[in-house]
Amino acid sequence: xxINSTEVVEQFLIPRIRMxxxxxxxxxxxxxxxxxxxxxxxxxxxLATMSKDSGIEYEVSVTGTGDRLTWRASGLPQxxxxxxxxxxHDVGASDLELEKLQKVGKKLLPDILGSWIEATExxxxxxxxxxxxxxxxxxxxxxxxxxxxxxxxxxxxxFDLDICDRxxxxxxxxxxxxxxxxxxxxxxxxxxxxxxxxxxxALKLPDPPESAIGAILAESEGDLSISIWLTSSGVSKxxxxxxxxxxxxxxxxxxxxxxxxxxxxxxxxxxLSVETPTLIxxxxxxxxxxxxxxxxxxxxxxxxxx
Numbered sequence: 001x002x003i004n005s006t007e008v009v010e011q012f013l014i015p016r017i018r019m020x021x022x023x024x025x026x027x028x029x030x031x032x033x034x035x036x037x038x039x040x041x042x043x044x045x046x047l048a049t050m051s052k053d054s055g056i057e058y059e060v061s062v063t064g065t066g067d068r069l070t071w072r073a074s075g076l077p078q079x080x081x082x083x084x085x086x087x088x089h090d091v092g093a094s095d096l097e098l099e100k101l102q103k104v105g106k107k108l109l110p111d112i113l114g115s116w117i118e119a120t121e122x123x124x125x126x127x128x129x130x131x132x133x134x135x136x137x138x139x140x141x142x143x144x145x146x147x148x149x150x151x152x153x154x155x156x157x158x159f160d161l162d163i164c165d166r167x168x169x170x171x172x173x174x175x176x177x178x179x180x181x182x183x184x185x186x187x188x189x190x191x192x193x194x195x196x197x198x199x200x201x202a203l204k205l206p207d208p209p210e211s212a213i214g215a216i217l218a219e220s221e222g223d224l225s226i227s228i229w230l231t232s233s234g235v236s237k238x239x240x241x242x243x244x245x246x247x248x249x250x251x252x253x254x255x256x257x258x259x260x261x262x263x264x265x266x267x268x269x270x271x272l273s274v275e276t277p278t279l280i281x282x283x284x285x286x287x288x289x290x291x292x293x294x295x296x297x298x299x300x301x302x303x304x305x306x
Contacts, residue, residue, distance in 0.1 A: 061292055
């Protein structure tokens with residue numbers, strides 16, 4: 001196969017270069033994690049091996065303090081699965097979790113498969129995701145059984161929420177989790193906030209700070225979703241995702257999370273060549289409340305002549 005033009009090669013490389021540049025100032029990506037991030041990036045499908053007219057969609061997430069950095073990439077399963085399988089085996093992914101992915105893939109027959117890597121100051125984690133809608137109950141059935149699963153299911157039934165628009169999981173041996181994203185299907189922002197806080201209450205987790213909720217109510221014009229990580233023992237993260245946030249909302253949520261270094265976020269966005277996050281997340285984790293910015297980079301579309 002011959003590449004159609006040098007522009008395609010440039011489009012293929014630019015997102016990767018920006019991701020590598022943006023990670024340089026992130027505390028979570030210090031050595032040796034910087035090399036591990038680059039190894040993951042190098043494991044993604046090569047331009048010459050990708051299907052005709054296929055694409056790669058890149059995503060980057062970072063917490064407001066830079067203590068967690070996540071890279072994601074998704075595309076056609078026939079492009080991604082062979083190379084990612086090799087990568088996951090090389091980094092010692094759990095055989096049990098890989099078998100689970102195979103079973104889920106056969107059941108859902110995904111049109112798109114994603115791979116992710118997360119760097120924190122304590123190490124590296126990696127896994128998979130499906131960025132498309134499936135029935136919520138199917139997603140909950142894939143997670144390890146727990147009381148939290150039942151609580152989420154009851155909450156969803158109460159508010160007629162039956163769709164998951166992103167499903168994923170870690171491939172770690174130690175503490176695997178299933179990540180589920182649930183859109184709050186209401187036109188009214190106040191009702192969406194009410195439904196979200198009802199889940200925090202049902203799971204006996206602290207609400208986000210009042211200042212964060214107030215900022216979302218005052219500034220948000222996008223839709224809200226729930227982001228939850230389910231484990232065999234309960235919940236390791238619960239967040240409210242806000243789509244299309246303004247910079248005003250970003251600043252207000254930084255203040256709510258007691259983040260003082262706004263220059264870090266501005267510099268990170270500048271290196272990614274984006275002006276605002278695609279999504280911003282207010283989340284409760286074991287170490288307390290934080291915010292996380294999610295960025296969708298321009299999708300690479302490959303046009304290769306066969």
